[in-house]
Ligand SMILES: Cc1ncc(C[n+]2csc(CCOP(=O)(O)OP(=O)(O)O)c2C)c(N)n1
Ligand code: SF4
């Protein structure tokens with residue numbers, strides 16, 4: 124199944140054997156292939172962390188930026204060229220911690236981009252400190268008495284901010300993950316997909332088995348259009364974690380709301396001519 | 409002829425309305441003008457003032473000595489009376505008569521409030537004042553009317569019209585002012601607006617920023633015109649987002665820009681390095697205000713230079729240039745985009761509150777002088793096989809393509825140290841080659857920078873050295889001191905880094921005394937010069953009270969060290 128994927132890339136992966144990132148990578152390549160995308164049409168943006176190395180391991184355009192700053196360049200890219208499929212792959216620390224402010228406001232901005240958060244509930248690259256999604260009591264080299272802070276709930280936060288596509292999946296269920304990925308990419312607007320991705324080295328609590336035992340698929344008749352029900356779902360965790368599309372609502376994406384752009388070519392295709400700007404000097408006479 | 413007028417009052421009283429309208433009337437009357445603003449960081453109350461200096465020849469700076477004070481309150485009189493020239497006049501409302509303690513022949517009391525009331529709207533006070541000033545300055549009432557027609561509509565126009573005439577008909581003498589001979593059409597613009605217009609001319613289609621005085625007017629101008637220009641101006645969630653969005657947009661192939669003031673620039677520091685290592689062209693404006701931290705939000709200083717020169721950890725190439733006039737702001741902004749794309753590097757535009765808020769009347773910009781050079785590679789420029797974003801080439805510049813435009817070619821940009829493909833590397837050898845490639849751009853930039861402007865006659869004994877917004881004041885200081893018989897000249901720098909040194913070395917050689925003039929505490933530009941050339945200054949004139957050095961102050965300071 125993983126053979127002959129257009130998005131294959133020969134670069135040697137610096138992830139640990141058994142790391143959940145490997146399966147996640149295969150999943151996104153499969154999803155993009157199945158959606159009929161070609162490498163040059165896709166940009167993978169990321170911040171810094173283990174997850175954020177993904178752009179190096181996929182044949183596509185990539186922008187591997189700064190820690191916590193995965194979203195803003197992706198937004199700039201999409202504004203410049205809406206013809207590109209822009210996806211983000213970054214960690215839970217990168218997305219919800221260092222980059223928390225961008226996360227909040229880009230849900231509001233609703234750019235047509237897809238954000239895949241590799242949620243291993245830990246800081247992998249920096250060797251095992253608590254992340255915003257680490258559970259209370261989780262002991263690390265820094266949180267020596269266990270995590271005290273309340274965990275960040277990305278699903279509830281995104282729903283409360285009016286995010287148009289909020290989903291959760293587990294990389295251990297490839298089929299589920301790929302279906303969610305495809306739906307997220309197809310969604311017009313900012314889509315958040317929180318993906319459980321075991322870190323086999325630094326998170327000994329939320330292991331592959333732990334996720335497997337804890338997740339359950341949303342019921343067949345679950346209605347992702349019901350905001351209040353979705354919010355309720357988003358609060359479930361300790362007694363079973365729902366995976367699937369938790370909330371979906373179609374809102375016009377950012378660029379669609381700028382009426383004067385609707386008839387125009389993408390910014391990247393504009394013919395630039397200084398003379399066009401001359402009329403803006405009139406206001407100074 | 410050179411007339412200097414101050415309009416003062418508290419925030420919200422209408423001094424800006426009067427100032428703006430009067431400036432326009434003077435512009436339309438073919439006067440040259442230079443205006444500057446001194447305002448407090450508050451929306452109501454306090455003490456603010458605008459100074460309008462106008463005359464029949466170009467004016468490049470403000471000065472202290474006042475010919476007239478237009479007072480909205482008594483504070484304006486007490487604050488500025490000492491600057492009123494002999495024979496100068498204070499104009500104010502008659503209701504303030506009992507509160508002002510000045511000799512009768514210095515004051516002209518006017519029934520302004522009364523006039524506004526008679527017209528039927530106390531809010532038109534400023535326009536009654538305008539009418540009176542049009543009379544006092546011997547200007548054409550018709551021009552005043554025209555300006556009102558452009559500013560107000562319908563009912564509001566009607567009442568303002570009446571107010572204007574009310575003021576104009578007041579009983580007061582006119583100054584005998586020389587009329588301008590040169591009636592060429594001019595624009596009146598400040599340097600922030602000129603930066604914004606330069607950016608539009610250069611083909612900027614995306615501007616992302618977070619509001620911060622005194623940089624916001626760049627964003628405001630672009631936003632006001634975004635619909636017509638079909639561009640995107642986005643208020644980011646913070647400055648970190650603003651610069652990262654601009655970097656993403658530039659990576660994707662458009663001309664993007666961001667701008668801020670010191671505090672926001674501090675937040676951008678990490679991303680400057682991102683632009684550097686990813687070799688993404690980027691133009692960033694920093695409009696300075698006094699720091700550190702929040703400092704003086706609405707005042708002026710030149711204290712970000714040392715920081716800007718090295719902002720970001722690690723080492724990157726950059727060009728730093730500062731504005732001296734609105735003309736320069738326009739043309740240099742456009743140039744910045746060409747240079748940033750030619751060398752795939754960072755260009756930082758500096759300005760400060762003084763120039764950002766100073767309206768000047770100048771020759772209209774010549775858009776035919778602007779060239780857009782993108783330096784973007786096409787498929788034919790590339791070797792076969794996978795595209796390498798950071799390919800080593802003879803001239804050190806890797807061909808840059810636009811992601812998505814060439815099937816089969818993908819672009820990987822990376823903030824880690826990387827190999828030619830853009831993939832993460834830990835190789836010492838590659839690191840050295842990549843550092844050399846990126847830092848070598850400084851050599852090319854050194855060829856691009858322009859020498860400073862020299863003011864004065866050949867080989868002066870005393871050489872003043874300044875940069876940016878002090879240009880006009882340096883120029884006039886030299887002219888006045890030369891007339892007094894001093895052998896004096898000045899260098900005013902625009903391009904700062906890489907530092908152009910040719911003219912500097914020449915002029916320093918012939919001079920007996922060299923003095924740096926800067927609006928900061930530590931003499932940041934003198935430090936740069938010493939670092940780059942070994943030249944040390946004999947004296948420094950440094951001002952860091954948040955107020956721009958005035959002509960008289962500079963002359964006095966120079967005389968002290970002569
Ligand atoms: C400004 C900045 N602060 C800190 C770091 C160090 N750092 C790199 S990755 C990381 C956390 C990574 O955690 P996460 O985003 O969850 O990614 P993971 O490695 O778990 O995939 C930190 C703290 C950095 N690179 N930059
Ligand atoms: S440390 Fe954890 S997240 Fe990082 S590669 Fe290893 S297993 Fe994966």
Ligand SMILES: [Mg+2]
Nearest residue numbers: 214215245247
């Ligand atoms: Mg993590």
